[in-house]
Amino acid sequence: MVTTRRASAPHPRSTDGPRVVLVGPPGAGKSTVGAALATRLGAELHDTDAAIEAAQGRSISDIFVDDGEPVFRALERAEVARALAEHTGVVAVGGGAVMDPATEAALDGHTVVFLDVAIADASKRIGFDRSRPLLSVNPRASWVAMMNARRATYERVATLRVDTAGRTPEDVVDEIVARLEATGGPDA
Ligand SMILES: Nc1ncnc2c1ncn2[C@@H]1O[C@H](COP(=O)(O)OP(=O)(O)O)[C@@H](O)[C@H]1O
Ligand SMILES: O=C(O)C1=C[C@@H](OP(=O)(O)O)[C@@H](O)[C@H](O)C1
Numbered sequence: 001m002v003t004t005r006r007a008s009a010p011h012p013r014s015t016d017g018p019r020v021v022l023v024g025p026p027g028a029g030k031s032t033v034g035a036a037l038a039t040r041l042g043a044e045l046h047d048t049d050a051a052i053e054a055a056q057g058r059s060i061s062d063i064f065v066d067d068g069e070p071v072f073r074a075l076e077r078a079e080v081a082r083a084l085a086e087h088t089g090v091v092a093v094g095g096g097a098v099m100d101p102a103t104e105a106a107l108d109g110h111t112v113v114f115l116d117v118a119i120a121d122a123s124k125r126i127g128f129d130r131s132r133p134l135l136s137v138n139p140r141a142s143w144v145a146m147m148n149a150r151r152a153t154y155e156r157v158a159t160l161r162v163d164t165a166g167r168t169p170e171d172v173v174d175e176i177v178a179r180l181e182a183t184g185g186p187d188a
């Protein structure tokens with residue numbers, strides 16, 4: 001039995017926060033499902049990794065190489081906080097963002113969907129190229145260790161968990177929309 005927290009009720013649908021936040025490990029489909037979900041909701045996707053890359057003018061991978069992970073995490077913390085405060089559509093965050101205590105606290109009260117996936121599907125999807133620096137060495141074992149360390153946090157911050165294994169992004173969007181509507185969301 002997976003325990004996910006409830007969104008504060010009534011969820012503060014507002015003009016100053018996202019309708020849905022997507023969390024989960026690399027390869028869960030946050031960026032891809034996020035784009036399809038935003039289209040379905042008539043909203044915009046804000047992908048925090050893409051925003052960091054645009055603001056920095058360099059790739060996530062280059063930020064890790066040039067400055068190291070702590071600098072990336074500080075940029076990520078600030079970018080997620082900004083997105084939660086300012087963005088009104090769908091927000092997809094990087095897989096490690098929720099491990100920051102300030103970010104976990106900032107997610108409280110938001111509608112947060114944990115896109116779940118196991119290594120079999122994740123490895124097929126992302127192919128473990130160099131775009132994800134934390135997975136550049138021994139990628140499958142690193143992904144499994146990362147997921148083991150993070151799963152409890154994903155479950156704790158989420159108001160909804162959706163299993164994406166063997167399902168297309170559109171199928172995943174269908175389930176998210178149906179389940180959020182059943183629980184009075186997504187802040188419609
Ligand atoms: N449900 C899915 N089924 C098959 N492929 C998927 C699915 N979701 C995402 N993908 C593919 O997997 C890759 C990683 O997806 P992405 O959205 O970048 O994941 P994340 O942002 O969670 O790391 C992309 O090539 C994407 O097209
Ligand atoms: O899991 C992680 O720590 C990371 C996941 C990546 O995003 P995706 O989850 O979108 O791949 C990106 O933020 C960075 O490479 C670190």
Ligand SMILES: [Mg+2]
Pocket residue numbers: 030031049092093094
């Ligand atoms: Mg992504």
